[in-house]
Amino acid sequence: MTNPNFVGVWKLVSWKTENPNGKIIYPYGKNPIGHLTYTQDGYISANIMKDNCLPLELSVEELIKTRKVFLNPWLLFRNGRKYIKAIIRYFKSSINYISYSGKYQIQGDKVIHHVEVSLIPDWIGKDLERTFEITDHELLLTTLPLDGSPQYLQWKRI
Structure with a gap:
């Protein structure tokens, strides 16, 4: 089941985590670049990168x-x-880049991304579960803490 409020393209505003000592960490820098797309028929595509990647300088x-x-x-x-x-x-x-896609589903206050394609091969076939808070124009995804530190990804609807 999909949520019509999810459907659309979202732009990454921030990605941060707080370690157990209370220190704020920005895994992809303070100005990460990213797009998150949710389709009506239940597909998700996510692409995130640091904003200062060096060019390869090859044609x-x-x-x-x-x-x-x-x-x-x-x-x-x-x-x-x-x-x-x-x-x-x-x-x-x-x-400094993450990309994956697959199906998604909503269960209460959680969205589950069923990864089918990923830059990180270990994610293929896995479920990435996030809690969410959503308004008309903003989406906050919170990862479940693996090491005691949840990650907060703030998105804005394009």
Whole structure:
């Protein structure tokens, strides 16, 4: 069962957590970027990233060629520094990015995201449960604490 108030696209306003000592932590910085989409037919798509990810500085053609470079020692020798720099930036960026999608359902004050596709392979097939507070224009999702520290994601309807 879906909630019609959920349906639409939401923009991330903030993501914070408070550790057991009371210190506020911003896992994706103070200005994270993200979109959350809930569809009428029960699908969810979430994308979140830090706002200061470094560019890879490679063209689309070079990105396609990257795999071939690491399989060919001569290309790696000739262009290796550029590609290694891009790969390091890619891994730094992927640490600062989350994306997943699947079905969702509402149960009381909880929304459950049934993950079908994810940048984090361990989430595939898992249920991500969040409590929620919703108004016409704002959505607060709170993760259940895994380590005693719930996370609060504030969204604004686009």
